[in-house]
Amino acid sequence: MGYDLHVHTTASDGLNTPQEIIAAAAAIGLEGIAITDHDTLDGLAAAEDYISANRVRIDFIPGVELNTDYGEDEVHILGYFIDYLHGDLAARLLEIRQARLSRAEKMVARLQDQGIDIPFAQVKKLAAGGLVGRPHVARALIQGGWVKSEEEAFDRYIGRGQPAYVPRYKFKPEEAIDLVKKAGGIAVLAHPGLIKDKAIILEVIAMGIEGLEVFYPEHSPEQVAELSLLADTCRLLKTGGSDYHGPGSSASRNRLGLSAISSEMMRLIRDYYQHKNPVGQNY
Ligand code: AMP
Ligand code: ZN
Ligand code: FE
Ligand code: FE
Numbered sequence: 001m002g003y004d005l006h007v008h009t010t011a012s013d014g015l016n017t018p019q020e021i022i023a024a025a026a027a028i029g030l031e032g033i034a035i036t037d038h039d040t041l042d043g044l045a046a047a048e049d050y051i052s053a054n055r056v057r058i059d060f061i062p063g064v065e066l067n068t069d070y071g072e073d074e075v076h077i078l079g080y081f082i083d084y085l086h087g088d089l090a091a092r093l094l095e096i097r098q099a100r101l102s103r104a105e106k107m108v109a110r111l112q113d114q115g116i117d118i119p120f121a122q123v124k125k126l127a128a129g130g131l132v133g134r135p136h137v138a139r140a141l142i143q144g145g146w147v148k149s150e151e152e153a154f155d156r157y158i159g160r161g162q163p164a165y166v167p168r169y170k171f172k173p174e175e176a177i178d179l180v181k182k183a184g185g186i187a188v189l190a191h192p193g194l195i196k197d198k199a200i201i202l203e204v205i206a207m208g209i210e211g212l213e214v215f216y217p218e219h220s221p222e223q224v225a226e227l228s229l230l231a232d233t234c235r236l237l238k239t240g241g242s243d244y245h246g247p248g249s250s251a252s253r254n255r256l257g258l259s260a261i262s263s264e265m266m267r268l269i270r271d272y273y274q275h276k277n278p279v280g281q282n283y
Pocket of ligand 4: 006
């Protein structure tokens with residue numbers, strides 16, 4: 001069943017714990033998995049501990065997804081094989097998580113200005129001690145009966161340009177790429193098909209990205225073909241994954257193993273990593 005290289009857990013805005021994710025991945029027969037929580041490395045040790053304690057036969061790649069902004073678009077940078085004990089990355093992510101908390105508070109205040117009364121404590125509780133993201137605000141809106149789905153929450157209130165939207169802290173793709181590389185990892189542009197301004201893809205390539213997430217549930221077959229060609233032309237790695245966030249999250253993010261890549265493609269990624277990092281930790 002290959003490798004799913006894009007998965008979220010409760011450490012960010014997923015609904016399953018790292019342990020549940022590993023168990024589910026093994027149960028559906030994935031050969032390997034990368035946990036790529038937004039702006040946090042907190043789920044990685046738990047996943048690795050669970051794998052060794054239970055002797056799970058799965059190839060684990062420590063990852064991260066860094067949400068950055070570029071012009072009017074969001075640019076998400078995936079990092080793979082990161083040394084998650086590395087100080088710089090962990091310290092910067094801590095700062096970002098703190099900024100996320102006050103941003104979420106502002107979004108709740110904007111909702112309250114519009115007569116939508118969801119307590120901030122509820123949003124924090126939904127985040128369960130992990131990072132706070134817009135999906136947690138969306139879930140509080142669902143629980144309060146204000147919207148029926150996360151999509152509706154984004155479309156009406158917290159999506160970019162909507163009345164309760166508050167931009168994130170300043171974090172640029174250049175810095176994210178740099179941090180991933182300094183932590184010994186490979187930097188990949190997440191779901192390029194979702195970027196509205198296509199020129200940004202080329203700009204991010206020029207910033208030193210090392211791979212493109214070609215395979216992604218929301219990419220059309222035409223987009224996969226175009227991105228695959230672009231990766232070949234620019235000599236970039238090709239990755240893929242489900243962006244699984246758990247059962248009940250929006251339709252394109254609720255199937256673990258979707259858009260997984262073959263072990264053959266994974267070998268190319270690993271070869272690149274080992275070539276770059278001959279004496280590094282070899283995952
Ligand atoms: P944040 O980093 O807090 O701005 O939240 C961004 C996250 O919200 C993304 O990574 C997705 O997991 C989720 N998201 C963004 N847009 C939507 C949408 N239209 N419907 C559901 N979830 C979304
Ligand atoms: Zn997410
Ligand atoms: Fe993303
Ligand atoms: Fe994601």
